[in-house]
Amino acid sequence: METPRSVGEASTTNFVVARPSAKTDDAVTTRGCGFGNLAWVGVDREELRRRIVMPEYLRLAMRDCIERKDSTAVPDHLLLPGAAAATEELAPPHAPMVVFINPKSGGRHGPVLKERLQQLMSDEQVFDLTEVKPHEFVRYGLACLETIAAKGDECARECRERIRIMVAGGDGTVGWVLGCLGELHKEGKSHIPPVGVIPLGTGNDLSRSFNWGGAFPFAWRSAMKRTLHRATLGPVAKLDSWSIVVSMPSGEVVDPPYSLKPSEETALDQALDAEGDVPPKAKSYEGVFYNYFSIGMDAQVAYGFHHLRNEKPYLAQGPVTNKIIYSSYSCTQGWFCTPCVSNPGLRGLRNIMKIHIKKANCSEWEEILIPKSVRSIVVLNLDNYGSGRHPWGNLKPNYLEKRGFVEAHCDDGLIEIFGLKQGWHASFVMAQIITAKHIAQAAAIRFELRGGDWKDAFLQMDGEPWKQPMKTDYSTFVEIKKVPFQSLMINGE
8 A cells, every 4th residue: 555645745935954053942953753764853833833833713613602502602802803814814824733642542642642732732622532532513603603704704714725634643633523524515615724733543554554654652742743744734635434334133223433423224225135133123333433343353452441541540651551451451352362161163254244346436335255264344444453564564566466456545436345354364464574465355345244153243343342142033234335425534644
């Protein structure tokens, strides 16, 4: 897989970049961690503020609308008098920006990072996700700018059209924000804000895929200025997103992740005959993922790890600690060796699952075989998985042609399906000694799960795992299709 392709060019507007000196605040080198390759470069703080900070009256109006949860009526005292609107000081910034920060991410960095960002920008443009949710910002904050712009305020109009968003958190937090911005697509709105990332999670695969790095940098105070600077200039790239529908027999008790919401209707594709296995009454959940979906042993390990971390939160002290505990926990779940008392026939997923796919530019479903040794199946959208690994690999043209594959991109409308065998095989794949077991490329997928001796399956999407109960009489279906619009990401290159 290759680096995401840009759909827009970086701005050519001049920006002050200075050598370290007494006049340049925090002008130090920031190498590695995905925060740029330029050495000994400083960013002038005041110039950065002029570039990203919105006029005060707009900041206060947005905050007021969000707090009141009403964007239809902006109080008169928060509107700019007409005569002042033309003054040069209130010209719109080149790249107005807001930052969402998840204070629970990044170990102990969340609260101090929030304070640093407020110093660099303004209090009103930094949103704590425990206080202001992304959908509230979209519904009331952005709508507030549109309301003021409708009154003839050009500054508000240009701020709304130019605004960019940075998300300080892990992949789940980024996906949460992207999902809320997707509502703008559904409403037919234009000027969807692109999103950049300050990596605070454990894996940070979305961040890696768009060149924002895989870890929070050691010299983070100076790196934040550099990051905001790059976010104003970075080109915009597209990202496919995938809708998922989970349909199960009515009456089953499941504790789905936050990203899955109950759905009143079962929206399965009727073009594929379920051969009478559909229950007479079903309940469904719907959601969207951006990175990956998986079924099997890797999801079981993630499920156990998440419960362990929730029961003993003192263990979650940061990404490195999380990875050590996760690796240790995976050794206890039977992935590396199947207990002698287990039925060998239960080692592979083919005992409980069928897979149908639609290939590119094809309307017909076709069943594909699951290798008998596969204990985990992963559906991957990005080129990064599991903290920057590349399990699909960089495949040679001859192999692509032989398998009927095309070179994988995160904006090509296709998603890659691969399998992991025993823990040893997964370990070699994650160490990038070998590639995973390639299964298919698809434009749509349907998994059919049936119980038998298996009482539960384990599933996860974008790092959120859950236990899925299974029936012997009726099937549980998981259907994945491409969302008709693409998300916009700021490329940090």
